[in-house]
Amino acid sequence: MTASIEERLVALAERTASIGPRPGFYARTLVALAEHAAQSLRREVVRSARLFIPVGLALAVVSVGLAARDDEVSSVDVAVAEQRWELEW
Amino acid sequence: VQATGAGLVRYAARILGSVADAEDAVQESYVKAYDALLAGHFEGRSSLKTWLYRIVTRTALDHRRKRARQERQAEAELPRGFDGSADADAHVALRELEDLLVDLPDEQRSALLLQAMEGFTNREIGEILGCSEGAVEQRLVRARAALREKAPE
Numbered sequence: 194m195t196a197s198i199e200e201r202l203v204a205l206a207e208r209t210a211s212i213g214p215r216p217g218f219y220a221r222t223l224v225a226l227a228e229h230a231a232q233s234l235r236r237e238v239v240r241s242a243r244l245f246i247p248v249g250l251a252l253a254v255v256s257v258g259l260a261a262r263d264d265e266v267s268s269v270d271v272a273v274a275e276q277r278w279e280l281e282w
Numbered sequence: 283v284q285a286t287g288a289g290l291v292r293y294a295a296r297i298l299g300s301v302a303d304a305e306d307a308v309q310e311s312y313v314k315a316y317d318a319l320l321a322g323h324f325e326g327r328s329s330l331k332t333w334l335y336r337i338v339t340r341t342a343l344d345h346r347r348k349r350a351r352q353e354r355q356a357e358a359e360l361p362r363g364f365d366g367s368a369d370a371d372a373h374v375a376l377r378e379l380e381d382l383l384v385d386l387p388d389e390q391r392s393a394l395l396l397q398a399m400e401g402f403t404n405r406e407i408g409e410i411l412g413c414s415e416g417a418v419e420q421r422l423v424r425a426r427a428a429l430r431e432k433a434p435e
Contacts, residue, residue, distance in 0.1 A: 198429045198430055205378060205399075206398060206399045209292065209295070209296060209372050209375045209376055209379060209399070210292070211372045212295050213301075214291040214304075215301060215305065219284055221305075221309065222283050222308070222312055223283060226312060233317075
């Protein structure tokens with residue numbers, strides 16, 4: 194072996210300097226990134242839906258309950274008001 | 283991708299000894315980098331370039347370990363055909379580099395490649411490999427000593 198390690202490394206660095214990606218690599222990589230981004234978005238939507246659908250349903254049930262209770266109160270109020278109006282009349 | 287792809291593929295090819303394997307490793311690295319950017323894991327303490335080299339180093343070394351396991355299972359080296367965009371001598375040189383560094387531990391191999399082939403400073407290599415400059419210096423000294431022992435000058 195005549196060349197030193199440093200000389201061999203320098204020579205190998207020069208000889209491998211022309212190595213690069215094959216044609217189409219950038220396009221393939223961008224497609225892979227776009228597919229990955231779309232998959233991530235889908236996963237995120239499904240994950241969010243799993244969290245928010247039960248919470249939304251619970252809120253809807255509570256809202257209906259509250260609305261029904263408010264409705265009851267207002268019916269009594271109306272009846273009282275009608276009675277008072279009749280008596281006054 | 284276009285600004286950094288060529289250099290990263292060349293570096294990964296020097297680790298893996300194959301352009302096709304290097305492209306796979308770099309593509310996977312970009313996906314990991316995309317996820318890390320979205321999750322806010324890139325804090326800007328190092329440059330984007332050294333951060334990408336860190337991801338590629340880990341991914342390429344993982345690919346190398348997986349390939350070694352597969353080759354051991356098959357009890358024969360997988361045939362790797364001519365796969366490149368570069369000239370034939372570059373591929374011969376890639377195999378010579380592979381043969382020269384084959385016995386080095388991963389951390390010494392990557393430190394030596396980053397310094398001797400990619401031109402990074404010891405501080406940058408420390409950022410890429412996640413260790414101190416002193417540790418980088420130690421790895422480089424040990425790598426060169428092992429190469430001298432293997433191939434006396």
